[in-house]
Amino acid sequence: MDLTQGTLSQKKNRSKRMMLWFGIGSLIMSFAGLTSAVLVSRRREDWMSDFELPQAFLISCVIMLISSASFIMAKRALKSNNRSLSTVLLLVTFGLGIAFIISQYAGFNQIVASGYYFTGAASNVTMSFIYVIAFVHILHVVVGLISLLVVIYNHFKQKYTATDMLGMELSATFWHFVDILWLFLFLFLTFLV
Numbered sequence: 001m002d003l004t005q006g007t008l009s010q011k012k013n014r015s016k017r018m019m020l021w022f023g024i025g026s027l028i029m030s031f032a033g034l035t036s037a038v039l040v041s042r043r044r045e046d047w048m049s050d051f052e053l054p055q056a057f058l059i060s061c062v063i064m065l066i067s068s069a070s071f072i073m074a075k076r077a078l079k080s081n082n083r084s085l086s087t088v089l090l091l092v093t094f095g096l097g098i099a100f101i102i103s104q105y106a107g108f109n110q111i112v113a114s115g116y117y118f119t120g121a122a123s124n125v126t127m128s129f130i131y132v133i134a135f136v137h138i139l140h141v142v143v144g145l146i147s148l149l150v151v152i153y154n155h156f157k158q159k160y161t162a163t164d165m166l167g168m169e170l171s172a173t174f175w176h177f178v179d180i181l182w183l184f185l186f187l188f189l190t191f192l193v
Helices: 007-039 053-080 083-115 127-155 166-190
Strands: none
Touching: 007 127, 007 166, 053 083, 053 166, 083 127, 083 166, 127 166
């Protein structure tokens, strides 16, 4: 396919998709760097190998998987011209994103209650990595929530139709990426830390 062909609108849509994928690629490289640092640091003598992630982090995995499903259903509802169901599902997805952050906060509280901190005398390299990885992921969920707010706003303004929903599709792609990323990070931290 010749990328220089098509209408101006088609070219803009292709460039927006490409920019999203470049961004996702850079995020993958960032998290690959963080997880590689964990793998290298595991050889340190002061590495904690018996720490179990808080139950709240598992709950947040379930929340994210449900939120991906609700976003998929929101897109399908809009494709079926069911705007009201799409609205409800977008709001559910947003609420689940907030619930994810609350669950992560509860997980951090469980870590602190166990006596581990990000820095200081009660910290160690293992816990510092867990804090950094989870916190950086939360920042990306916040970006996803902002994107979702834009989608919800545009949806209320009836910007999207069954045949023209690029903004919703881009937001959904980023949201699903962040969901899959947390699932990977959770499994990585559970089995390799």
